[in-house]
Amino acid sequence: MATLFVVGTPIGNLEDITLRALRVLKEVDLILCEDTRVTKRLLLKYEIGTPTMSYHAQSKLAKVDKILSLLEEGKNLALVSDAGTPCISDPGALLVSQILDSKVKGQLLNVSVVPIPGPSALVTALSSAGISVAEFTFLGFLPHKKGRETLFKEIADSSRVIAFYESPHRIEKTLESLEKFCGTERNIIIARELTKIYEEFARGTVSDVKAHFAENPDRIRGEFVVIVLGRM
Numbered sequence: 309m310a311t312l313f314v315v316g317t318p319i320g321n322l323e324d325i326t327l328r329a330l331r332v333l334k335e336v337d338l339i340l341c342e343d344t345r346v347t348k349r350l351l352l353k354y355e356i357g358t359p360t361m362s363y364h365a366q367s368k369l370a371k372v373d374k375i376l377s378l379l380e381e382g383k384n385l386a387l388v389s390d391a392g393t394p395c396i397s398d399p400g401a402l403l404v405s406q407i408l409d410s411k412v413k414g415q416l417l418n419v420s421v422v423p424i425p426g427p428s429a430l431v432t433a434l435s436s437a438g439i440s441v442a443e444f445t446f447l448g449f450l451p452h453k454k455g456r457e458t459l460f461k462e463i464a465d466s467s468r469v470i471a472f473y474e475s476p477h478r479i480e481k482t483l484e485s486l487e488k489f490c491g492t493e494r495n496i497i498i499a500r501e502l503t504k505i506y507e508e509f510a511r512g513t514v515s516d517v518k519a520h521f522a523e524n525p526d527r528i529r530g531e532f533v534v535i536v537l538g539r540m
Contacts, residue, residue, distance in 0.1 A: 310418070439497070472534050484518075
């Protein structure tokens with residue numbers, strides 16, 4: 309039986325990787341990467357010479373067919389994303405689904421999917437947010453247009469903690485939307501550059517955090533985790 313290992317990799321600091329993950333990346337026949345250039349920086353640091361192949365949201369069906377063919381041959385593969393745990397707001401989820409549902413010669417592909425736990429920006433942010441998160445709702449990346457306003461209305465009405473990812477290109481518009489739908493006094497936490505040199509947690513009301521980034525435009529960089537506290 310071939311195995312696809314879903315391997316969590318660092319979200320910033322390259323030391324944040326498990327011994328098991330390093331062993332698996334050394335032992336598999338091929339590593340499927342979101343961006344081979346990003347992954348090779350990690351492999352170079354740990355002197356791992358395993359071949360790599362790109363797999364990302366724009367990969368064509370021919371690439372999936374190639375991956376299925378390798379697994380059918382009994383090759384063991386590792387799936388990684390540029391940062392964090394694959395398949396969480398990540399195109400790897402579709403690949404895993406296709407592998408588990410694929411039929412070869414009329415039979416389901418005999419492949420074991422094995423998770424190798426690792427870093428997650430979501431869990432990292434929540435762990436140091438200083439709030440109770442016995443339950444929360446994760447929205448991944450918010451849509452750019454269709455359904456975006458509806459989601460902000462749901463966030464405004466929620467009594468649960470809401471967490472989602474945002475890019476530096478949209479964080480200011482997101483803060484404007486939070487102010488519009490949640491009001492200026494809703495408490496939020498924004499984590500950015502997690503595990504990196506310029507890691508930062510901005511805490512306070514929507515108004516406070518919006519003012520913070522307006523006064524420090526140089527800090528609008530990196531990936532953001534936005535945490536919105538529930539409506540009281």
